[in-house]
Amino acid sequence: MSSEELSSHGSSESVHENEKKNIVPEVMEVTPEMRDNVLERLNEKSGRDRLNATRNDLDFILDKILTMSDEEALNILNKAIIYHDDDFNFPVETMAKIKLLVQGQDVYGADVDTYEFDLKVEACLIGHYSPYPEVRSVTEPYEDDVPVETIRVYFLAIIWTIVGSGIRQFFSPRQPSISLSSTVIQLFLYPCGRALELLPDWGFTFRGKRHSINPGPWTFKEQMLTTVMLNVAVGGAYVALYNIVVQKLPIFYGNTWASPGYQFLLIFSTQFLGFGFAGVLRRWVIYPVKAVWPSVLPSIALSRALLKPEKKENIHGWTISRYWFFLICCAGSFLYFWFPDYIFQALSTFNWLTWIAPHNFNLALITGSVMGLGINPWPTFDWNIASFVTPLVTPFYSQVNQYIGTFISAFIILGMYMTNYKWTSYLPLNTNALRTNTNNVYAVSEILTNGLLDESKYQKYSPPFYSAGDLMVYGSTFAFYPASILWTLVNEGRSIMINMKEFVTDLKDRKRSNYDRFDDPFSRLMRKHKEVPDWWFLIVLVISFVLGVVCLTQYPTDTPVWGLIIIILVNFVFLIPISLIHAVTGYGFGLNVLCELISGYMFPGNGSALMILKAFGYNIDGRAESYISDQKIAHYSKIPPRAVFRGQILTSLIQCIVAIGVVNWQIANIDDLCDPKQAQRFTCPGPRTYYSASITWGVIGPKRMFNGLYPILQWCFLIGALVIIPFFFAKRYLPKYFRFANPVLIIGGMASWAPYNLSYVTPGFYLSIIFMYFIRRRYLAWWEKYNYVLSSALDAGVAFSAIIIFFAVNYHPKKLSWWGNTVTYAGIDGGVGQQVLLKVPEVGYFGPEPGHYP
Numbered sequence: 001m002s003s004e005e006l007s008s009h010g011s012s013e014s015v016h017e018n019e020k021k022n023i024v025p026e027v028m029e030v031t032p033e034m035r036d037n038v039l040e041r042l043n044e045k046s047g048r049d050r051l052n053a054t055r056n057d058l059d060f061i062l063d064k065i066l067t068m069s070d071e072e073a074l075n076i077l078n079k080a081i082i083y084h085d086d087d088f089n090f091p092v093e094t095m096a097k098i099k100l101l102v103q104g105q106d107v108y109g110a111d112v113d114t115y116e117f118d119l120k121v122e123a124c125l126i127g128h129y130s131p132y133p134e135v136r137s138v139t140e141p142y143e144d145d146v147p148v149e150t151i152r153v154y155f156l157a158i159i160w161t162i163v164g165s166g167i168r169q170f171f172s173p174r175q176p177s178i179s180l181s182s183t184v185i186q187l188f189l190y191p192c193g194r195a196l197e198l199l200p201d202w203g204f205t206f207r208g209k210r211h212s213i214n215p216g217p218w219t220f221k222e223q224m225l226t227t228v229m230l231n232v233a234v235g236g237a238y239v240a241l242y243n244i245v246v247q248k249l250p251i252f253y254g255n256t257w258a259s260p261g262y263q264f265l266l267i268f269s270t271q272f273l274g275f276g277f278a279g280v281l282r283r284w285v286i287y288p289v290k291a292v293w294p295s296v297l298p299s300i301a302l303s304r305a306l307l308k309p310e311k312k313e314n315i316h317g318w319t320i321s322r323y324w325f326f327l328i329c330c331a332g333s334f335l336y337f338w339f340p341d342y343i344f345q346a347l348s349t350f351n352w353l354t355w356i357a358p359h360n361f362n363l364a365l366i367t368g369s370v371m372g373l374g375i376n377p378w379p380t381f382d383w384n385i386a387s388f389v390t391p392l393v394t395p396f397y398s399q400v401n402q403y404i405g406t407f408i409s410a411f412i413i414l415g416m417y418m419t420n421y422k423w424t425s426y427l428p429l430n431t432n433a434l435r436t437n438t439n440n441v442y443a444v445s446e447i448l449t450n451g452l453l454d455e456s457k458y459q460k461y462s463p464p465f466y467s468a469g470d471l472m473v474y475g476s477t478f479a480f481y482p483a484s485i486l487w488t489l490v491n492e493g494r495s496i497m498i499n500m501k502e503f504v505t506d507l508k509d510r511k512r513s514n515y516d517r518f519d520d521p522f523s524r525l526m527r528k529h530k531e532v533p534d535w536w537f538l539i540v541l542v543i544s545f546v547l548g549v550v551c552l553t554q555y556p557t558d559t560p561v562w563g564l565i566i567i568i569l570v571n572f573v574f575l576i577p578i579s580l581i582h583a584v585t586g587y588g589f590g591l592n593v594l595c596e597l598i599s600g601y602m603f604p605g606n607g608s609a610l611m612i613l614k615a616f617g618y619n620i621d622g623r624a625e626s627y628i629s630d631q632k633i634a635h636y637s638k639i640p641p642r643a644v645f646r647g648q649i650l651t652s653l654i655q656c657i658v659a660i661g662v663v664n665w666q667i668a669n670i671d672d673l674c675d676p677k678q679a680q681r682f683t684c685p686g687p688r689t690y691y692s693a694s695i696t697w698g699v700i701g702p703k704r705m706f707n708g709l710y711p712i713l714q715w716c717f718l719i720g721a722l723v724i725i726p727f728f729f730a731k732r733y734l735p736k737y738f739r740f741a742n743p744v745l746i747i748g749g750m751a752s753w754a755p756y757n758l759s760y761v762t763p764g765f766y767l768s769i770i771f772m773y774f775i776r777r778r779y780l781a782w783w784e785k786y787n788y789v790l791s792s793a794l795d796a797g798v799a800f801s802a803i804i805i806f807f808a809v810n811y812h813p814k815k816l817s818w819w820g821n822t823v824t825y826a827g828i829d830g831g832v833g834q835q836v837l838l839k840v841p842e843v844g845y846f847g848p849e850p851g852h853y854p
Contacts (some may be wrong), residue, residue: 048130060142064124073123077102080126088397088740089132089292098122128521137299137784139636143525146219149643153197153222157229157651160185164234165655169662173684182231183792184799189226190306193218220307224637228630229647233655238619239267240659242690248667249674252691267656269548270615271538274623279537283499284576285833286520286632291583293632294393301788325786326793333797340382342805344820348382351829358827361834368829373410375760383794389764392791396772397740403765405749409472417468425837426846430469432754436462437845443694453605454697463709464696464852469754476750477593479720486724487744488577495688522635529640536616559609563602567613571620587748600697612699674764708854
């Protein structure tokens with residue numbers, strides 16, 4: 001029996017056995033007192049409404065409770081105990097309660113009526129809705145028969161894909177950049193959809209179905225389908241953002257052969273390889289109930305606030321609707337952001353401890369928000385910084401594990417720095433810029449001849465050196481990869497293998513639906529829609545691979561096809577564990593560093609090959625997780641899977657074409673593009689980092705970095721594997737104390753450095769304690785109704801404000817010069833005075849002797 005079959009929503013026939021046998025328990029007449037009692041039982045201990053339900057939601061839940069038998073309820077709860085026993089997101093109090101309920105009335109300690117009612121309430125929520133309050137707060141337990149895949153959905157999706165991806169691509173080389181986030185575009189979609197309601201009801205009939213340009217009011221499902229189509233497009237085409245710029249510009253590689261044909265092949269193959277993998281991964285990270293995907297819930301909450309009607313209710317004294325709550329918070333965020341971003345910038349980088357002694361190096365080193373570790377009790381009043389760790393979205397246990405990792409690693413970094421480990425004391429503590437042995441920014445052009453490493457130039461110049469913070473980032477990143485695989489296999493290995501076998505079975509039986517193996521409420525509702533067969537995604541995967549092969553072989557890329565095959569296999573191995581971690585914990589992690597490392601070993605001295613294979617390696621993973629998360633949105637919103645498939649294919653293709661057009665226009669028309677002194681600030685910080693990485697890991701190569709300069713890094717892979725062992729035994733034998741311990745998240749938190757520090761993590765951790773722990777436990781009704789709406793509102797307000805500030809006072813600079821805008825950078829933390837612990841020795845360099853560099 002699979003793990004899904006053990007689910008409380010799993011393939012047990014008991015969930016619907018009464019309906020199947022046409023046996024319905026005796027139903028009592030619903031009285032007002034009973035309705036109030038249902039609400040009370042669905043509430044917190046305080047007796048306030050927890051479902052925030054419309055009348056239809058309440059009637060649905062009440063009907064299921066009244067028609068459920070005791071046997072069915074016990075069956076659901078017993079399976080829930082098995083399936084959710086190691087589920088970090090399952091409420092602890094609920095698990096304790098249902099364990100008492102299944103032991104009977106005497107153990108539970110209540111009269112018969114109370115016991116039976118509590119038994120059915122808990123079983124109903126699990127078997128007919130969702131066991132997670134956060135999911136119940138943004139979804140509905142039934143299906144609405146409303147228009148979904150309409151003409152106006154495609155019209156708006158195409159228009160906003162062009163606008164969103166065009167703006168993203170155009171401003172990506174600029175510092176600071178501007179982009180339209182998914183939240184902002186959702187806000188634009190709503191009035192656009194409402195405006196299209198004014199059109200006449202003109203249409204046509206095709207295959208028995210009428211298609212109109214105005215089928216009625218703009219619906220929630222139309223809004224969500226359009227959002228899903230746009231989400232895959234507005235993030236930008238990775239190849240256009242980095243590869244094309246670095247390959248074509250003379251100041252980088254200057255590859256004149258990188259024609260539009262090459263660009264299209266590379267963009268299309270990298271984007272759609274990820275799409276093909278996403279379809280294959282559905283059974284592991286979309287359909288299972290445990291795959292909550294916390295990161296997608298605010299998007300659904302925002303659309304519900306805009307489009308779903310609400311009943312008037314009093315929740316802990318709050319009667320305001322989600323819609324008005326969003327508008328007020330968004331407006332407040334918009335107005336407030338002017339202060340930390342422009343009027344009083346010290347509110348953003350609030351390094352107030354360094355103001356006590358601005359020229360005290362040790363104080364700046366420990367507490368500084370710019371050059372230091374950021375150990376500051378309250379380092380910001382800026383939501384843009386506090387939201388760095390998505391505090392109102394990421395589950396609390398995930399935040400705790402990550403913060404533990406970041407906090408512990410701060411002292412490891414300090415220890416490396418104060419003991420001058422690997423010459424780190426000669427460098428700034430936490431920079432992400434490579435340095436020479438004279439503490440200057442590393443100029444990779446100094447060691448190249450025709451784009452390849454010139455050994456004599458290298459020996460005369462310098463090896464690249466990492467700061468202590470950067471060493472921590474790379475070390476923890478290398479440790480993360482084996483830890484993620486092993487920890488996932490330990491916890492989900494059996495389920496992974498079962499789903500692998502089911503995948504092969506489904507390929508043989510094309511008529512079988514994935515939904516048939518999942519009997520949770522959402523999968524049951526989705527069975528009415530035709531599913532996308534696995535072989536559709538495999539066709540996309542094969543076509544994308546073929547185009548990738550054509551790209552590598554028909555152009556002088558110096559990149560063999562077998563290198564691409566290796567990178568695809570690496571993604572295949574890591575995608576399941578990384579996606580599962582993201583789906584359950586909300587923590588996302590890319591494969592860019594691993595792909596750099598592998599490519600560097602396969603093709604030493606070849607920066608171009610590394611850069612191209614990195615695009616495949618990182619984008620397959622990144623695009624797959626993006627497609628998957630959007631498909632989870634569609635699953636929660638009950639949107640037909642084939643509509644999602646068609647929509648994502650279309651907007652992804654449009655995005656590729658727009659990105660190619662915009663980036664080539666920029667290269668041809670923007671003077672001094674990517675020059676550090678470019679007049680309009682199109683200095684290309686991202687492409688420059690991308691270029692430097694191709695030199696470090698491609699031209700210089702990992703062998704020199706590992707064997708010569710930093711041998712400890714290669715041992716981090718083993719460390720990551722070994723650290724799983726004590727956590728495994730601790731969780732097995734001390735579950736009371738280590739139930740929520742997650743070594744992968746702790747290691748991931750250790751990578752939150754260079755140039756970031758605790759200043760970016762601590763305020764989010766405080767907010768997580770307030771909203772994701774205290775309010776969620778004490779005021780769950782308020783949390784369910786407003787938490788995700790608040791997160792979306794604050795994000796939207798900052799995004800709108802940033803765009804207005806950019807064009808109003810930054811594009812043509814209008815500076816406000818006063819203490820509140822200068823105090824942050826007036827001392828050592830701001831770059832004035834001593835920046836390193838040790839000065840370069842009198843011989844003029846540190847590290848290995850010139851001429852004997854590894």
